[in-house]
Every structure is written in C-alpha cells, then in structure tokens.
Amino acid sequence: MTTKNRDVLQSLWDFFCSLKLTMFLLITLAITSIIGTIIPQGAPPPEYVAQISATKLQVYKTLGFFDMYHSWWFILLLYLLTVNLVACSIKRLPHILKIITHPTTTLSSGQEQSIANVASIKSSEQPEALKDRISSFLKSEFAQPVITEVDGAWHLFAQKSPWCRLAVYIVHLSVIVIFIGAMIGSLFGYKGYVSIPEGETITKIGLRSGQELDLGFGIRCEQFSVSTYPNGAPKEFKSILTVLENGKPVPDYTNARVIVNDPLQYKGITFYQSSYGDAGTHFFTMTDTEGKNSVPVTVPGTDSVALPDGSSMHVTQATDDVSAFAPGLSGPAAQVEVHSTSGATDSFVVYANHPELNVSYAKQHGSKLVMHYKGAQKKMYTGLQVAKDPGVWVVWLGCFLMVIGVYVAFFMSHRRVWVRIQNGHITVAGNSSKNQAAFQPVFQQLVDKLTTDLTKEKTR
C-alpha cells in the first residue's frame, strides 16, 4: 500500500517535473490564447450573437469563451504552469547549488575525457614551484584558484561567476512573483468608473463587479474641456478636479489637472481620464395651443423625463443655432423623442424662436399640448477610470527580476578552469556552462599565455 502510494506520488512528481509538460503548457497557452482575440470578450454584442447559431453560442458560453482569460480551464493551465516550474526548479536546484557551493576542485582523468577544452604543457620544473607560479598566474589572469594535493599531484581549480547558474531560477521565480502581484491586485484592489458632471461632486463609484464603492472622500469636477489641433483631431482631454474631505477642498488636490497619460492619485486610488460627454440641461415649456397655461419642463442631459400627460421624452440632439440645419430659421432648437402612453414614438424638432412652428406641429398631430424650447445650460461631464491595485509593485518587482534573470541567463556563463601538475605534465582543462564557442578562444588564449609564461621563465 505504502509502496503503491509512493509510486503514485513519484509518478505524479515526475509528471510535474517533466519538460514535456512545460512544452505542452507553453504551446497550449499560446494556441488557446488566440480564441480570446477572435471571439469578443465580455457580454457578447447582439450583432455577434445574431451571427452565430444558438448551439454555438451555448457551447461558447459553457466553455467560458466570452471571458476566456478568466475561465476555469485557462486559470488551470496557468496554475499547472506555476506548479510545473516550481517542481522543475525544486528538482534541479539542489544539483545546481552543489555545483556552486561544492565544486569539483580536482581534475580526474575520467573528467578530463568529458571536458571540451583540454591542453597539456610539459615542464621539468619542480611541482611545488610550478604550483605557486600557476596559482599566481590564474589569480591575475582568471580567478583565485583553490589548491589541493592528491597522491603527489597538485590540482588547481578556479572559477568565474558561478552564481549565474541561478539566473534561470530567478526567471522562474519572477513569473511566480508576477502571479502573486496579480493575485494581490485582484483580492485587495478594484477597478471602477465614475462620471462627474461639471460642478458636481461624487463620493461613490461603480465597480466593474457591478457593486458600488464609497470612496470616503469626494471628487468634484470643476471643469472639463477638449482642445483640438487645427485639423480637428483631438489634442487634449482635460478635467480639473478637486478632492474634498468632509466637504472641504484638500489643499494639494485643489484644481488638479487630469489628462490622458497623466492621472490623479489620492490615498492609493488613481483617477484616469477615460471619456467625456454632454451633461447639459435642456429647458422646455408646455402650453396649450393658445400659448397659455405654461408649465416648465427640465430635461437633464440625455435623461428621460415624464410629461404632464403621462408620456415621456428625451433630447436626442440640440443646437444653439438651427440655421445651419434649417436655412431661414434661427435660434436654439432641440430634436426630441416622445414616447406616448400608447407605446408610439414620435421624433420632432422644437424651436425657441419660432413658437408658431411648434403650434402648427401640435395642431397637425392633434395634440392639445405644445412644446417650446427655451435653450440649454451648457455642461460637460468627465468619465474617469478609477483603480486601486496594491499588487502592482509586486508585479514590477517580478518584471525587474525577469529582465535581470533573462539577461544573466543569456549573456553570462559559469566558467571553470582546472590545472593538474603530475610527473612533469601540466594538464589544463576548462569549460563554460553555456556558449562553449565563445569560451574556446578565451581558453586557448589562457593556455598560450601560460605556456609562454612558463617557457620564458625557464630560458631566463
């Protein structure tokens, strides 16, 4: 039973340590990620739903294709990748640490066979003296050697940057650090949105999850403006915001400028310029056909309001000067849509300077009520993206580790040189943890220099 359990555990462990799994996961992640770039993410738009069959829609929904990067199977793949790289690292780290902390300081003949770069030099000099000279040579030309004596032979071992073997594990660690940062963000942070009409203050924002969040302070939009280039392309979207604590402006956060690419940060919460729109208020009066019994009607922004007869109306478009649309007419006008109690929809233009047109329209349509436009109070609203992400610094730490790790892993190598002095033979061996091709000339140069050094001294 226990051996069987152990077998199961062992094969599970082997499964997670395998590089085949790594390859499978990387390729699967790459291929499945394509789905979410083709199928729209979030609530599918009606045009898209109309395009595909009901079965397809159902299958996509079941498989979570409309939010695929958060679907259980995609998250599972990411978890598997994490477990895989942790397991691989755990399996290989002890061996790597041993190479770093307990290097092989002697050169056996068996080892000599397996090393790529080997050279030998002859010398009749005393082994003791040779050892000291080669030691100081290595110290000045390569690295401080460790000297061991085994059975009358002297072994010298020197190495450079052994720690760079850890770089790969730093990269693996960095991936995990980034995941941790992302988790902190999703657990303790939030993303939301708020729109604030000019001159108004908000204290609550709507979160992406659909909930409402009380900020604990207020944000007032003092002004919103759009500036354009001469060709009409937008140049700058600018909100002037004031932070209010207990209704009082906070000194350093009064009339703060927020533009795209330059957000406002307060108490760890960041406000980003994201959209804007018209929040102006339109004024109307309703009269009878004689122009008497005037009742004022105020329509804020794009809102719908109820009229005295039970129908509702909203403004679809408004202008200060109607002459551009209707030559011969002048003054402000608004296009409105009225939904009557019977369900009929009526869309028409109401004028400020031409009450007779308003009256004749009402008469034509058999209405006892006449609508007159009285103009609008201009007002914009600013749309702000609101985010709090306490995990973002952990993510940057992970990114930093990744860049450093990738650089070291690619461009640095652990280089080792062994020298054995035995029976008048000096054997030099060297290898590099990667990029042998680049190490070979370095090694050759080292051997050449050592050879000249030794012969030069002798002839003197």
Next chain:
Amino acid sequence: MTSSMLFNATTLAYMASMVVFFGFLASRNQKVGLAGSLLAYAGLSVQTIAIGLRWKESYDMGVGHAPLSNLYESVVFFSWTIILIYMFIDLKYKYRIVGAFVVPFALLGMAWAQLGLASNIEPLVPALQSNWLLYHVITCFLGYAAFAVACGVSIMYLIKAAHEENSSSSVSAGGLMSLFPPTRVLDDLNYRAIMIGFPLLTLGIITGAAWANYAWGTYWSWDPKETWSLIVWFVYAAFLHARFTRGWVGKRAAWLSIIGFAATIFCYLGVNLFLSGLHSYGGGK
C-alpha cells in the same frame, strides 16, 4: 531636402543591396558580397538621417513627436531595426550571405511604406502623448527585428539542410550552397538572434504594461495586441526550453523560429488589420 526623398533613397539602397546580394549568390565573389553589405549600411545611414529629419519636420509643423506614431512610421522603423540587427550580426559573426535573406524583409517594409501607406505627419492623439511611447516602440521593434533575422537564417538552414540531404550520396558540387555557412553555424545564428530578440520582447511587453498601468490603471487587460505579444513570448519561451533541455536543434528549431516570426508579424500587423483593440496606429481611438 525632405525626409520623404531620403526614404526613397533608402528604399533604392535596400533594393540595390538585395540585387547585389543575389549577384553574390550567383557569382560567389566576395567583393560583390562586401558591396551588398556596404549598400545595406549606406541605406541604414540615409534612413537614420531621414528618421531624424522627419522628427525635426514634425517640430517645424508644431506637432513635434518621435516618428513612431502611425503605421507608416512604424513600418519604416521596423525596416531600420532589421538592418541594424543585421549589421550587428554581420559585423560580429561575419557571414555576409545572411544579408541575402534578411535585406528583403527590410526592402519589403520600405517599399510597402513608400508605395502603399499614407506618409503625412499627423499630430499625436492624447493616448500616445507619453515618453513611454519611445521606450515601448523601440524595445518591441528591436525584438521583432531580431526575430526577422532569426527567421531569415532559419530559412537558409532549411534550404541548406534539404540540399545536404539530397546530395549526401553524390559528391557535393559546392556551388551556391558552399556560400551558405555550415548548418551548425546557421543553427547557432538562429539561436543567437533569438537570444537578442527574447529579452527585448520581454522588455517591450513590460514597458507596454507599465505604460498601460500609468495611463489606464491596468497593466494587463487581455487586449488582442497584448495577448498576441504574449503568444509570441510563449512560442520563443518554448523554443528556448526545447533547445536547452530537450536538445531541439536544427530543423525543428528552424521551424519553431519561422512559426515564431509568423506569430510576430500577426502580432504586429494582423492584430491591427483583422482584430480590434487599442493599438490602432494613428487610426484614431
């Protein structure tokens, strides 16, 4: 003199370079090969001046910004980085013939930009008004260019390997193939180019995330461009793991490199042409 004239001169220089490189393939004369490289470097120098001049011209127009803001400018910059990476590989490893398989990529880019894309200097939309634009675009495109070089080298590898297989029984006639570096070298060059590209792509994704976080408050939102850059990253990460630990070298490595570059090109152009998202290269947001 305008930047537009210089860009035309650049295109001609790259075309001449490619023709001379093909002549090199035919003649096997080292002097012709040298001329091919020198023409490519001349094109690179003119293009460098042209990019600088276009930058200055944008300031003269009062809408000053780095020339990296729309499809035309990005394609021109991509060509520039391809030749830059080629120059680096050529000077360091001295396999001139690689130019015959890399310069065409740059020429293709320049010809498309000059003939098919709108080249007027446009003011920068608010979303792109940030210094991050420079860091993000430069790192990404240097990475893309290294992958382009790796792809060119991989194509050479496959040609050479196929030739060696076919002529293994008969005595190799040498000929054209003798100009190609040995397959071992091509395989190594493929790896080295990816070794340059992968850290740059990593930096490109990170600078993109940093910018997105700074401008919108989310460092990652699974936008198609972001996702495709991650797909490219996955492919090359798989390439590296396969090479280091499973000994995937030679043909399989060459194919992975070509697939990686295909994904790169889709990430760069396909996403803009076929999918929607935030990287609409001056198409307005």
